[in-house]
Amino acid sequence: MAAKVANPPIRIMSYEYNGQTVYFESAPCCDNFSTLYDAKGVVLCQPDGGITGRGDGNCADFEKKRTNEQLVWQDPRQK
Incomplete structure (x- = not known):
């Protein structure tokens, strides 16, 4: 905070992906991953964002x- x-x-969402529970942290804005x-909190990939909007390419199938x-959580503060 x-x-x-x-x-x-910022939001944190949970999903099932490739047989496991994963946690997605949204990007704060524009071109960020x-x-x-x-x-366990280990970074798997950056599924979207960046200049192309396609993330780092290491989990290109995440959205599908x-x-x-x-x-799970959303920042309650308003801008």
């Missing part, structure tokens, strides 16, 4: 294969 308020607000973590979307 000490970080600057992002627009749009989002981050996908496994259940993810299921069971659930909101």
Whole structure:
């Protein structure tokens, strides 16, 4: 909560992906990468964002294969 308020607000979503629960942290804005973590907090990839909007390419199928979307947390502060 000490970080600057992002627009749009940062969200953490959980999904099922490739047989495991993963956590997606949205990007704060424009050309920044989002981050996908496994259940232990290890970074798996950056599924979207960057100049191309396609992330780092290491989980290009994430959007198509993810299921069971659930909101875990969203920054409650408004900008």
